[in-house]
Amino acid sequence: MIFLASDVRVPRGGGDQALLRLAAEAGADGVHFGGGCDLELHARLAAAALQLGLGVPSLALPLPERPLPAGRRLPRLSAPARDEREAAIALALRGLEAAAPLAARFGVLDFGEVALTTRPGELARAFARREMEEDEAGARLLAAAVAERRARADSLGDACRWALERVLRAAERAGVTLALQIAATPWQVPSAREATQLVAAFSGAPLGPVWDAGRLSALGALGLGLSDERLRALAGGAVLAIENDAVGIDAGYLPGLGERDARVASLAAPVSVPRIVTGGPQATDAEVAAALLRTRVS
Numbered sequence: 555m556i557f558l559a560s561d562v563r564v565p566r567g568g569g570d571q572a573l574l575r576l577a578a579e580a581g582a583d584g585v586h587f588g589g590g591c592d593l594e595l596h597a598r599l600a601a602a603a604l605q606l607g608l609g610v611p612s613l614a615l616p617l618p619e620r621p622l623p624a625g626r627r628l629p630r631l632s633a634p635a636r637d638e639r640e641a642a643i644a645l646a647l648r649g650l651e652a653a654a655p656l657a658a659r660f661g662v663l664d665f666g667e668v669a670l671t672t673r674p675g676e677l678a679r680a681f682a683r684r685e686m687e688e689d690e691a692g693a694r695l696l697a698a699a700v701a702e703r704r705a706r707a708d709s710l711g712d713a714c715r716w717a718l719e720r721v722l723r724a725a726e727r728a729g730v731t732l733a734l735q736i737a738a739t740p741w742q743v744p745s746a747r748e749a750t751q752l753v754a755a756f757s758g759a760p761l762g763p764v765w766d767a768g769r770l771s772a773l774g775a776l777g778l779g780l781s782d783e784r785l786r787a788l789a790g791g792a793v794l795a796i797e798n799d800a801v802g803i804d805a806g807y808l809p810g811l812g813e814r815d816a817r818v819a820s821l822a823a824p825v826s827v828p829r830i831v832t833g834g835p836q837a838t839d840a841e842v843a844a845a846l847l848r849t850r851v852s
Contacts, residue, residue, distance in 0.1 A: 558582040559832035564590030580843040584609030612660035616645035630666025631717040654728045672699040703740035731760040733794040738769035762793030765823035768805030771815040792823035808833030808845040
């Protein structure tokens with residue numbers, strides 16, 4: 555099964571139906587509601603998708619109830635403050651309630667950005683200037699971010715487990731499997747190791763990692779790539795695959811429009827695992843159709 559992500563045609567500004575038309579015409583089996591979506595929009599478009607013969611099998615968790623005002627962000631499931639985590643959990647539970655009547659099968663968890671002293675934009679600029687060698691600005695920024703992220707691993711892990719326990723109970727009742735995206739930068743959570751720990755902590759629950767070739771390739775471009783053993787375990791244990799490419803340290807390009815780390819490209823999630831094809835809204839309809847076909851025959 556192959557689903558088209560809303561990131562490809564963000565359904566806003568009078569173009570709500572563009573995503574559904576493209577998914578149907580390009581041969582997708584369903585639609586994943588993630589980037590640019592909210593629960594209000596999900597409710598409106600889900601019915602239209604079903605009328606077109608498209609499944610509505612997955613969505614990101616949490617989604618906002620309605621479009622966020624400029625300058626606002628979603629509450630984070632990994633937030634250090636309990637009240638923020640509670641707010642994020644409440645939105646995730648509303649998402650599961652909205653998805654249940656549609657027989658949704660997957661919720662892709664977004665734990666939110668990890669705020670570090672080093673900002674991601676600083677590292678991105680250094681990477682673009684190719685200042686990543688030892689003793690150069692980029693290498694120092696990355697080392698500082700990695701060190702701070704490691705120092706906060708225990709507290710972040712506790713926050714994620716606390717939130718995940720609450721969301722998992724509702725997911726089990728709804729028959730939804732929760733999928734953990736692996737961090738591609740120090741500003742994301744969980745890392746591959748942390749995801750493995752979370753899955754082990756809730757052994758037997760409907761929970762597993764996502765195989766995301768674009769994110770894993772971006773991680774490798776930073777010099778933080780996983781071992782061959784870890785990559786194989788991640789691919790083999792994936793409950794969902796997100797198909798996209800990377801350009802340098804930026805993931806989220808349609809398959810075929812970017813590149814993949816050679817070790818990542820040599821592996822894949824099991825063929826029985828559904829695929830979500832994603833990318834940026836600048837891609838043409840023909841490029842989206844080609845990406846879907848490429849994913850189907852690979």
